[in-house]
Amino acid sequence: MLTFRHQFTAASGLVQIGTTQLTAREVEDAGLWEILQSPGPAVGPWGLFDQLLDSSTTEFRFREPLGQAREVKTALSGLFGRFVARAYATRHLGLTHFAHIRSPPMRLSGPLRGELRRTLGRRGDLPDWVSWGALRGAAIIEAKGCHDRSGPRQTLRRAFAQAERAEIWAGRGLAPFKRYAIATRWGFSAPLDWVPMLWVQDPDENGGEVSTEELREAQAGIIRLHYANLLDRLGHIELAAALRDLVSTRFRNRRAAAMSRAITAFDALPAREVSGGRFPTPQDELVGGFVTRGGVLPDASITRADQEALSRLKLRPAFVGVERAVLKLALLGDIDRLENHKAIAALRVGEEDVPRDNGTGGWIVRLDEGEAFVK
Secondary structure, eight states: EEEEEEEOOOOTOEEEEEEEEEEEHHHOOOOOOOOOHSSSSOOOOOTHHHHHHHTSOOOEESSSSSSSSSHHHHHHHHHHHHHHHHHHHHHHHHOOOOEEEESSSSETTTTTTEEEETTTTTOOOOOOOEEEEETTTEEEEEEEEEEOOOSHHHHHHHHHHHHHEEEEETTTOOOEEEEEEEEEEEESSSOOOOOEEEEEEOOOOOOOOOHHHHHHHHHHHHHHHHHHHHEEEEEETTHHHHHHHHHHHHHHHHHHHHHOOOOOOTTTTBOOOOOOOOOOOOSOEEEEEEEEEEEEHHHHHHHHHHHHHHHHOOOOOOOEEEEHHHHHHHHEEEEEEEETTTTGGGGGOOSSOOOOOOOEEEEEETTTSSSSSOO
């Protein structure tokens, strides 16, 4: 476990100061989920922090500053800040499904008019994610990393202002949701002794009067977008497109057609079984794809011999996938059964640093670390 100095400002205004912990694996895995769900090259970031972190301390300290020029420091701080914030939001806030916020209004449910909207009168950059978790419901999150000597106070203030620029609507009313601003100040061991800090601000948004059906459908939209963005990058384009249509289509007959396409695409998906290795493996088949340091592999027929060859070549192969049964619940929008999904109980501080369901039915199985092989 790696430690940050932690400050959490609750919705009530109460400030809690202490420490919080994440593992390098959690941050790397969160980074891969983030990369796979974003435009651009999809490469595996694992092993990156092993080269950068100071192994002589239990704090999340880099051996030396990230780059020399301010532009480089800012870029790397922003990137790693997203990885850390997503890992923190999953482990400590119980938020599991993430969809990147694009230009509003961003449709979350067609027939029931669920949308993410820009807050009236608030200009500027929008926050990073609209998110959902069975333990928290819906949330809007802005993440920032910084390398300021004085700490993340100013960065947190900017993140909070950015988080306030979007809101979630369900039907004709403002939905209840949480807002989170998460700022990380990196720790370094040399040449300056900087302590790593992670500060969080958590205001509530009580929302107006919306029906349970309207709220559930908006939440289902966040969940479907989470899987659509992931499956698209892993090569399951037809199902990804159908899931997006389920979110965006307003007319019920077109929505029924989109559901039919989604079920047809789902039934045709190839699925993989994970077995062997020294860690627990998923009991259900996984829908996903192989990822290496060089990106997503297009060939779905990769054999065990291929996996071993990729490992010998130090390409760090992994299989990234979603449990088939959980993906079916997301497709159908069955929020109640998703909330009772067995993996929610696994989101506990102090759990052993092993591969596990991240609360979405999603697994990252690293094939060169003795975890398992995929067949």
